[in-house]
Amino acid sequence: MINIWDYVISFLVGGFICFLAQILVIRTKITTARILVLFLIIGMILEVLNIYAPFREFAKAGASVPIIGFGATLARGAITAAQESGFIGIFTGGLSAASGGIAMAIFASFIFALIFNSKTKRGGH
């Protein structure tokens, strides 16, 4: 049932993507927002070129947890909806495919912002 290989490959691929991002951070002092957008767009390009699906099949969560997977989900949703329901699908497909993640991020942030008060920053972003 549980395949150890899935975990090993998730760890290696996910780690490698973060490794590449860290090189970018060190070399260019790129900001958080820029790096997120950059990898999101990379994910979309991979999806449009039909590279992402086989990559996802190979790397499991190592492909879907990084923000690349989020971009690919948006792109895949829009492409599928466009092919199924035509013109309107172009606009509805992307967000509806990614709605779960966005809704949860906004909802949880709002709830926890009401509950918690900000701590003293100890570095990071």
Added chain:
Amino acid sequence: MDKEERNSNYNLYVESKIPKTRAWPSLFKAFLLGGFICALGQGFYDLYSYLFPNLAESELSTCMLMTIIFITCFLTGLGVYDVIGAWGGAGSVIPITGFSNSISSPAIEFKKEGIIYGICVKMFTIAGPVIVCGVVGSILCGIVGLFM
């Protein structure tokens, strides 16, 4: 001393005062943390595919991402995720946890400015560009999809 020379001297001074990130340890930490978060995601994926065997692969993925996003928001609220982020660098940004943290962190930080102008507005200071680029990009992809 003319202005340009003073500026370049100042830049050199700033450069010398910026704490140097030593390359190799931080690369290794980013690799470890990013890998760990992805392996954790795989764990939730397997758990959900065991609990809900009739969900499709994409729905399982969404459930797994939502779980990770929720946990990250909680850890951000506790102030733990800042510590993790300071340790792991890009390893904490690139996984979906980075997106989640980029929403919850300013939301919590600007709570004191009120619910509307604090939490609701500041929530999107970092994640706004991600959502805008995501929506615009997905529409472009949809247009490409029409002709595929």
